[in-house]
Amino acid sequence: MSEQSSSSPRLAGKVAFITGAASGIGFACAKRFAFEGAKILGFDLNPCAKWSEIEALTSAQFVQGDVTSLSAQQAAVDLAVAEWGRVDVLMTAAGIADAGPVHMVTEDAWDKVLDINLKGTFLSIKAVLPQMMEQGGGSIITVASIEGLIGSEGGSSYNASKGGVVLLTKNVALDYGRKGVRCNCICPGFINTEMLRATIDHDFMADYKQAVTNESTFGRLGKPEEIAGAAFFLASEDSSFVSGQSLAVDGGYTAGHNHGLVELMGLA
Numbered sequence: 001m002s003e004q005s006s007s008s009p010r011l012a013g014k015v016a017f018i019t020g021a022a023s024g025i026g027f028a029c030a031k032r033f034a035f036e037g038a039k040i041l042g043f044d045l046n047p048c049a050k051w052s053e054i055e056a057l058t059s060a061q062f063v064q065g066d067v068t069s070l071s072a073q074q075a076a077v078d079l080a081v082a083e084w085g086r087v088d089v090l091m092t093a094a095g096i097a098d099a100g101p102v103h104m105v106t107e108d109a110w111d112k113v114l115d116i117n118l119k120g121t122f123l124s125i126k127a128v129l130p131q132m133m134e135q136g137g138g139s140i141i142t143v144a145s146i147e148g149l150i151g152s153e154g155g156s157s158y159n160a161s162k163g164g165v166v167l168l169t170k171n172v173a174l175d176y177g178r179k180g181v182r183c184n185c186i187c188p189g190f191i192n193t194e195m196l197r198a199t200i201d202h203d204f205m206a207d208y209k210q211a212v213t214n215e216s217t218f219g220r221l222g223k224p225e226e227i228a229g230a231a232f233f234l235a236s237e238d239s240s241f242v243s244g245q246s247l248a249v250d251g252g253y254t255a256g257h258n259h260g261l262v263e264l265m266g267l268a
Helices: 024-035 051-055 070-084 107-135 156-179 194-200 203-215 224-235
Strands: 015-019 039-044 060-064 089-092 138-143 181-188 246-249
Touching: 015 024, 015 070, 015 107, 024 039, 024 051, 024 089, 024 224, 039 051, 039 070, 051 060, 060 070, 070 107, 089 107, 089 224, 107 138, 107 156, 107 181, 138 156, 138 224, 156 181, 156 246, 181 224, 194 203, 224 246
Parallel strands: 015 039, 015 089, 039 060, 089 138, 138 181, 181 246
Antiparallel strands: none
16 A cells, blocks of 8 residues: 555544444555554444454454444444543545335335435534534535436435535535534445445446446446545545546546447557
8 A cells, every 4th residue: 555655644633533434445544544654543334353453453342333324323432532631533435335216115225225325424514524623624525426426317315415515515615614623525336345346246237337337437336445545635635626526436437428429440
């Protein structure tokens, strides 16, 4: 990872609260932030078998909890403040995927996706804001999706939840900027995580997987570490004048459509 960082840690002295930290994008961000010198409070419903990798890099704690519970998230934030005195960065990587057109989505399934992806993000922000305002600022990084920016077939509940995260991010940026709080949103494309593999690594999804891979200008899925790189920028002082933005990290997926002309022009 040394090629990603300068010789001195860029997040030294900062404290990061990261939800969904047990795997995928959340774990990759925790590891990158830890490498850059931040102290880490990881939060996830599931245990993290690899948390020792974070502890080897920095002072870190991991708490199991449900993002749909404000009291659980508040307790985690209070633990970070008691341990390290502040919370400088919030990263809301907790989320679930579900699919189906509206007439096939049950009310319970809709509620579960919106509760975890949108309400969970709202509660994470609510839990850290008083501390960030008291200390004079902080950086909030929400995780939405390119499917919160554009539609996708059969993604009604997931897309609605992530679109909500995008607009919630803008409102937080508007409401708390004068308090020194920045809020930005990362919109990942198709990233090779456990959650994506559980969704598309099936024989009947082979054509779909190939299609979305081809739509990347690089012809591949993204890596969790590539999302972590964008998150590091938003957590660092390099983004001190960036707020209210939705950054698509998608290999060019949302830039336009690939209909085969690249191959015809000899550029593939």
